Amino acid sequence: MAIERTLVLVKPDGxxxxxxxxxxxxxxxxxxxxxxxxxxxxDAALARRHYEAHVGKPFFRGLAQFITSSPLVAMVLEGKDAxxxxxxxxxxxxxxxxxxxxxxxxxxxxxxxxxxHGSDSPEAAEREVALFFQEGEVLDYRRDVDPWITES
Ligand code: IDP
Ligand code: MG
Numbered sequence: 001m002a003i004e005r006t007l008v009l010v011k012p013d014g015x016x017x018x019x020x021x022x023x024x025x026x027x028x029x030x031x032x033x034x035x036x037x038x039x040x041x042x043d044a045a046l047a048r049r050h051y052e053a054h055v056g057k058p059f060f061r062g063l064a065q066f067i068t069s070s071p072l073v074a075m076v077l078e079g080k081d082a083x084x085x086x087x088x089x090x091x092x093x094x095x096x097x098x099x100x101x102x103x104x105x106x107x108x109x110x111x112x113x114x115x116x117h118g119s120d121s122p123e124a125a126e127r128e129v130a131l132f133f134q135e136g137e138v139l140d141y142r143r144d145v146d147p148w149i150t151e152s
Contacts, residue, residue, distance in 0.1 A: 001152060004082040005035065007128035009117035012070035020073050023103055023116055026089060027077055031149035036076035036138040042068045049131055062112055074132045080150050083125055086118035
């Protein structure tokens with residue numbers, strides 16, 4: 001069983017729209033464990049590093065402007081196959097195509113305002129977690145409920 005960690009952002013649109021609780025609740029309710037969480041405002045340098053794969057694309061300017069425009073909530077979630085579970089829970093990048101039942105499919109309309117970020121691979125997760133959190137900010141702790149969420 002792969003216990004993974006993944007970086008999740010409730011983007012500025014989620015915070016401005018009062019959807020932080022709703023979004024966190026969906027992921028928390030799934031059984032994923034919150035091992036780090038903070039409210040922060042990205043500067044241009046961190047936005048660029050986080051989205052380095054998109055630097056130079058036509059939407060990058062708008063994306064960087066949006067993600068730095070207002071605070072966001074950054075968190076690290078841990079659990080079985082956490083990377084894939086979060087990606088599927090978020091839905092397609094474009095909310096128009098995202099399935100109902102997903103975060104973007106239920107709460108979003110526009111690709112440039114799609115509410116949430118989740119790392120797309122365990123390797124990306126490791127890089128992104130290190131960008132957003134210092135080692136001491138990611139906490140290791142036990143939950144007594146864990147055997148009721150995963151079998152082993
Ligand atoms: P992801 O967030 O589903 O992993 P990526 O392809 O990594 O999607 O793109 C990162 C973010 O850039 C998206 O979440 C979205 O906010 C924005 N984005 C991606 N493609 C477009 C586009 O074509 N127009 C506007 N924004 C885009
Ligand atoms: Mg991505």
